[in-house]
Amino acid sequence: MTNSAQQFASDNYAGICPEAWAEMERANGGSSIAYGDDEWTQRAADAFRQLFEKDCEVFFVFNGTAANSLALSSLCQSYHSVICASSAHVETDECGAPEFFSNGSKLLVGPATAPKLTPAIIRAMATSRSDIHFPKPRVVTITQPTETGLVYSIEEVRAIAAVCRELGLKLHVDGARFAHACAALGCSPAELSWKAGVDVLCFGGTKNGMAVGEAVIFFERALAEDFDYRCKQAGQLASKMRFLSAPWIGMLESGAWLRNARHGNACAARLAAAIAGVPGVEFLFPVEANSVFLSAPESVLDELRRRGWRFYTFIGGGARFMFAWDADPARVDELAADIRSAAAGIPRVGNRQLELTDDDGKPRGPSID
Numbered sequence: 001m002t003n004s005a006q007q008f009a010s011d012n013y014a015g016i017c018p019e020a021w022a023e024m025e026r027a028n029g030g031s032s033i034a035y036g037d038d039e040w041t042q043r044a045a046d047a048f049r050q051l052f053e054k055d056c057e058v059f060f061v062f063n064g065t066a067a068n069s070l071a072l073s074s075l076c077q078s079y080h081s082v083i084c085a086s087s088a089h090v091e092t093d094e095c096g097a098p099e100f101f102s103n104g105s106k107l108l109v110g111p112a113t114a115p116k117l118t119p120a121i122i123r124a125m126a127t128s129r130s131d132i133h134f135p136k137p138r139v140v141t142i143t144q145p146t147e148t149g150l151v152y153s154i155e156e157v158r159a160i161a162a163v164c165r166e167l168g169l170k171l172h173v174d175g176a177r178f179a180h181a182c183a184a185l186g187c188s189p190a191e192l193s194w195k196a197g198v199d200v201l202c203f204g205g206t207k208n209g210m211a212v213g214e215a216v217i218f219f220e221r222a223l224a225e226d227f228d229y230r231c232k233q234a235g236q237l238a239s240k241m242r243f244l245s246a247p248w249i250g251m252l253e254s255g256a257w258l259r260n261a262r263h264g265n266a267c268a269a270r271l272a273a274a275i276a277g278v279p280g281v282e283f284l285f286p287v288e289a290n291s292v293f294l295s296a297p298e299s300v301l302d303e304l305r306r307r308g309w310r311f312y313t314f315i316g317g318g319a320r321f322m323f324a325w326d327a328d329p330a331r332v333d334e335l336a337a338d339i340r341s342a343a344a345g346i347p348r349v350g351n352r353q354l355e356l357t358d359d360d361g362k363p364r365g366p367s368i369d
């Protein structure tokens with residue numbers, strides 16, 4: 001079986017990058033101690049400590065839903081609440097896992113009009129009630145970059161962290177694409193996390209080129225107390241942990257984490273530049289990381305689908321295109337060309353102009369089905 005033509009519907013469509021794959025293969029060279037007491041896991045955790053210039057606590061889990069949910073539940077009692085943006089993955093795409101794992105901590109959702117949280121929004125939400133009847137605000141979580149591809153600058157994170165400190169809130173970052181934010185800002189992971197006041201970061205590996213796996217990083221070691229038990233209870237302690245941790249060694253020690261993210265961001269910028277100004281096609285959000293969100297007439301989106309392009313429209317309210325480590329620039333250019341000609345109303349099949357006749361010469365409509 002072969003893979004079909006590359007699509008940009010999700011950065012999860014991508015395969016495993018060579019650096020992660022090679023280290024996985026090395027880890028497969030023999031046997032090793034189970035449940036994370038192995039040298040691969042030690043080395044991966046040390047690589048994070050080096051990358052973040054901090055003696056942090058690092059845990060490896062299978063996916064982002066678990067990483068976020070367990071991190072948030074470790075910061076909360078069941079009567080606490082977590083402030084998040086309305087578009088936050090923890091609110092919209094984790095099936096209630098944060099509430100479930102925290103035994104009921106409530107998510108307090110920001111205004112629908114605000115794609116990012118701000119100090120003013122956080123302050124208003126955290127101070128709107130202080131009576132015993134309302135779940136006590138305890139954590140702020142931001143997504144970096146956001147689900148719609150917006151990057152919080154270092155200054156924005158610092159300002160959010162300052163209001164958190166003032167109000168007694170912890171700051172958690174859903175960094176499913178944290179690498180893309182570092183690449184976009186050209187700053188170090190330390191500058192964008194603990195140096196800016198972040199307490200706990202979920203660092204995404206899956207969307208950065210690994211098969212599977214996210215790292216939960218506690219910058220303040222005391223906050224990580226018993227987190228290993230939480231992981232085990234939630235079914236997130238891998239018995240053959242080295243296969244979850246070793247790929248990180250390949251990602252971090254080779255610099256692939258940053259190269260991959262830069263490539264994804266560059267492909268998004270490439271598409272954006274190629275379709276800027278196309279009549280009827282608008283960017284729903286500034287293109288700051290590895291995603292492009294478009295609004296276009298339904299007929300244009302239908303035409304793109306007819307040409308075989310896959311994309312989701314339930315996130316951000318438009319057509320979403322995401323670029324991973326393996327995005328082929330030539331394929332990005334094909335997408336741009338198809339968007340341009342679809343918007344101009346020119347029917348095409350593949351890369352040739354559609355012949356508007358049937359095999360027997362009868363005229364045919366523009367549908368290519």
Ligand SMILES: *Cc1c(COP(=O)(O)O)cnc(C)c1O
Nearest residue numbers: 063064065066089143147174176
């Ligand atoms: C992909 C993603 C996650 C992780 O999702 P899983 O499917 O649970 O691995 C978390 N947060 C954001 C913003 C994401 O895009």
